[in-house]
Amino acid sequence: MVNFDNTAIAFQMKNDAALDRAYFLFKLISNEPLVKIGTAATNFALNAQLPVEGLIRATVFDHFCGGVSEEDCLQIIKELGSYGVQSILDYSVEGKVEENQFDLAVEKNLEILSFIKSREKIPFAVFKPTALGSSDLFFKVSEGIELNESEKNAYSRIVERYHTLCSKAKELNLKLLVDAEESWLQKAADDLCLEMMKVYNTEQPIVYNTYQMYRWDKMKDLEELFDLANQFSFFPGIKLVRGAYMEKERKRANEKGYTSPICKNKQETDINFDKGAKFILNQIEKASIFIGSHNEQSTLLVIKYMEEYNIPSDHRHIWFGQLYGMSDHISFNLAKHGYNVSKYIPYGPVKDVMPYLIRRAEENTSVAGQTNRELELIKRERSRRKLL
Numbered sequence: 226m227v228n229f230d231n232t233a234i235a236f237q238m239k240n241d242a243a244l245d246r247a248y249f250l251f252k253l254i255s256n257e258p259l260v261k262i263g264t265a266a267t268n269f270a271l272n273a274q275l276p277v278e279g280l281i282r283a284t285v286f287d288h289f290c291g292g293v294s295e296e297d298c299l300q301i302i303k304e305l306g307s308y309g310v311q312s313i314l315d316y317s318v319e320g321k322v323e324e325n326q327f328d329l330a331v332e333k334n335l336e337i338l339s340f341i342k343s344r345e346k347i348p349f350a351v352f353k354p355t356a357l358g359s360s361d362l363f364f365k366v367s368e369g370i371e372l373n374e375s376e377k378n379a380y381s382r383i384v385e386r387y388h389t390l391c392s393k394a395k396e397l398n399l400k401l402l403v404d405a406e407e408s409w410l411q412k413a414a415d416d417l418c419l420e421m422m423k424v425y426n427t428e429q430p431i432v433y434n435t436y437q438m439y440r441w442d443k444m445k446d447l448e449e450l451f452d453l454a455n456q457f458s459f460f461p462g463i464k465l466v467r468g469a470y471m472e473k474e475r476k477r478a479n480e481k482g483y484t485s486p487i488c489k490n491k492q493e494t495d496i497n498f499d500k501g502a503k504f505i506l507n508q509i510e511k512a513s514i515f516i517g518s519h520n521e522q523s524t525l526l527v528i529k530y531m532e533e534y535n536i537p538s539d540h541r542h543i544w545f546g547q548l549y550g551m552s553d554h555i556s557f558n559l560a561k562h563g564y565n566v567s568k569y570i571p572y573g574p575v576k577d578v579m580p581y582l583i584r585r586a587e588e589n590t591s592v593a594g595q596t597n598r599e600l601e602l603i604k605r606e607r608s609r610r611k612l613l
């Protein structure tokens with residue numbers, strides 16, 4: 226029986242000092258005013274080129290990131306792997322806007338694909354749609370706004386970039402996750418992923434699109450995806466998440482006066498998420514699911530469905546994923562019981578991963594219960610060790 230309360234397994238990779246550091250860090254980011262001031266001060270210091278990188282590295286960076294380069298992450302990947310937890314290298318450099326930066330992103334991702342091919346315990350690669358093209362274009366195409374000639378050319382370059390990465394993944398027999406973005410960019414990203422699945426997922430799931438189940442329309446999209454998969458004979462790859470941009474989504478819908486695409490409340494999101502998981506698990510021989518979640522109940526429910534449907538815990542089409550630095554009690558306990566688990570390991574130059582780190586700090590401040598849960602688990606493990 227998987228038991229997320231087993232802190233000895235959850236924190237087996239952390240020595241006492243690392244556990245103390247994690248406690249200190251979560252204590253800091255549980256303090257909302259401090260996170261606000263810290264974020265502003267860090268942005269200011271980095272822009273003013275003050276020497277704060279060391280401090281960032283010693284605190285949030287080292288907790289939530291694997292390092293500055295792929296090589297930097299290797300030690301962590303090896304350690305995680307020794308406990309049965311696999312890794313996904315997530316090059317977390319965001320917000321680039323120039324064409325040459327999109328080409329560089331493709332090169333970087335090709336490099337990562339080759340890097341992971343020659344190593345063990347890194348089953349997936351991942352990219353964000355807007356790393357390959359401008360948000361403006363994703364927006365226009367999503368909204369059906371007509372493109373001018375130069376925009377059409379730029380968009381066909383995005384399509385080409387998708388093909389370059391997906392065909393490489395297929396050639397190397399690696400799986401490729403495509404992250405989801407804000408709803409006003411997502412339709413174009415969904416259409417692109419569908420095209421990729423039709424081409425590259427004919428023999429097995431290679432390309433995985435992300436379905437954000439905090440959107441009330443996503444269950445219908447999932448059903449459509451499976452209809453299309455039957456029609457065009459491909460294996461749908463699905464990364465199932467709740468969704469990261471709720472506040473932004475609601476604010477924009479409110480300002481522009483359209484119905485928010487987000488479920489009315491958390492309970493509806495939870496129902497939608499669990500329904501999506503069940504729907505996919507029911508047809509797991511012809512699809513693959515990557516469950517990106519820190520939610521204990523949903524994870525346990527997936528395990529329950531797997532047992533009900535007689536699906537082995539290490540079924541090659543079922544993956545669980547958490548972010549590095551969070552919810553180790555889920556990842557390590559799942560791995561201990563033979564489930565396929567991977568941690569997203571963000572990495573990149575300190576200044577460039579700051580938006581990612583700020584999101585993590587804010588999320589841990591705002592997502593009710595998560596920081597307290599981490600603190601509680603660490604406290605329990607510290608007491609357990611003292612009694613030994």
Ligand SMILES: Cc1cc2nc3c(=O)[nH]c(=O)nc-3n(C[C@H](O)[C@H](O)[C@H](O)COP(=O)(O)OP(=O)(O)OC[C@H]3O[C@@H](n4cnc5c(N)ncnc54)[C@H](O)[C@@H]3O)c2cc1C
Binds near residue numbers: 437489592
């Ligand atoms: C490996 C991994 C990959 C991810 N990739 C992506 C990605 O590509 N794109 C993306 O957008 N997100 C991504 N996420 C983030 C994810 O979408 C969630 O924001 C995050 O994991 C928190 O949800 P949860 O399932 O872990 O747990 P929970 O803490 O149970 O759920 C919190 C989530 O529930 C939803 N929610 C909270 N309150 C309400 C409310 N009042 N009404 C409606 N819904 C509500 C929100 O989505 C919120 O983030 C990823 C997460 C992981 C672990």
